[in-house]
Amino acid sequence: MSLAAVDWAQPWLAPYRAMGEAATQTALHTSVAAALQREAAPGFTPTFVPQSDLPAGQAYEAHIFQTGTVPTRDNLHDFFNGLVWLAFPEAKRRLNELQAAEIARAGIGATRGPLRDALTLFDENGAVLDAPEPLWKALAARDWHTLFVTQRALWSQARLRVFGHALLEKLTTPRKALTAHVLLPPPPDGGEPAALDDRALARSLAPEYLAQKPFVPLPVLGVPGWWAGNATAHFYDDSKVFRPGP
Known part of the structure; x- marks a missing residue:
């Protein structure tokens, strides 16, 4: 394009x-x-x-x-x-x-x-999420039905920012399978959680934490309001895209 x-x-x-x-x-x-x-x-x-x-x-x-x-x-x-x-x-x-x-x-x-693998992954394909705790729990568990259907109303309180420039490029021709790597908040004693604020996000990027690849996949076209097709619950039945957790 x-x-x-x-x-x-x-x-x-x-x-x-x-x-x-x-x-x-x-x-x-x-x-x-x-x-x-x-x-x-x-x-x-x-x-x-x-x-x-x-x-x-x-x-x-x-x-x-x-x-x-x-x-x-x-x-x-x-x-x-x-x-x-x-x-x-x-x-x-x-x-x-x-x-x-x-x-x-x-x-x-x-x-x-x-560490460089994790840095590159986030730089190219990362995203940052600010969301209520039930959405975080469902995302971390890859419980797609809870994340996008049962708790769908909570997305009105959430904000997702695509950070990875390669993912932004891919999204110019949207495909259902396009997936972001969302940076998980560190443990409570592990430092400041990532946020949509630039300065707070920068402070959260600790090398010891990033080297663990603290990311969870999120098929971004499943986000309510981001794609017309996801208005029906059947959209999330595609196990090739919304894969179960390990």
């Missing part, structure tokens, strides 16, 4: 809509990097630059950390990455800081290791 064809009326894009629509108009006449930079607040760091600024052989995350610039291609993937940077700058800086520290410690090898 082209950038011009993105449907900004979709509910998962609501938090990014104003910036996204404005940046789209600029990008169609310049570049994605220039469009994102135009939407950035004065003094915002890092700076969005063309992909050609990334030296051959240089690790992307290390380059961002060392130079304060984000190499950006003219495609949807990097466009959504930039929008998440603009919406969640402190959380994105925290992820980059942890990635760069792991690269400095262990280098670039055939595998990323548990």
Whole structure:
């Protein structure tokens, strides 16, 4: 899909809509990097630059950390990455800081290791949920009927923010199976729980906790109001998408 064809009326894009629509108009006449930079607040760091600024052989995350610039291609993937940077700058800086520290410690090898795997998973495919406790319990248990049918009314008190830019890109052509990795709150003594607030989310990204991959899958088109087809309970009978818990 082209950038011009993105449907900004979709509910998962609501938090990014104003910036996204404005940046789209600029990008169609310049570049994605220039469009994102135009939407950035004065003094915002890092700076969005063309992909050609990334030296051959240089690790992307290390380059961002060392130079304060984000190499950006003219495609949807990097466009959504930039929008998440603009919406969640402190959380994105925290992820980059942890990635760069792991690269400095262990280098670039055939595998990323548990921490970099978790960082990448959240960065590309993550989501953050603010919801009443019964919804959290049902989600953690993958009790889809309770989550989406029995307790459906509670979703009016919940907010879900798609954080992963790869997932935002995939959602431009919605498919029932598209699934987010929702960051679970840490144990009560494990630090501050993740929240939709950028600063609080950044503080919750502790490396020891992330290395455990504290995520639970959530098929996002099951969220009430996010897809017309889920208005009937039969939508959730598809076990290939709404898989039972382990």
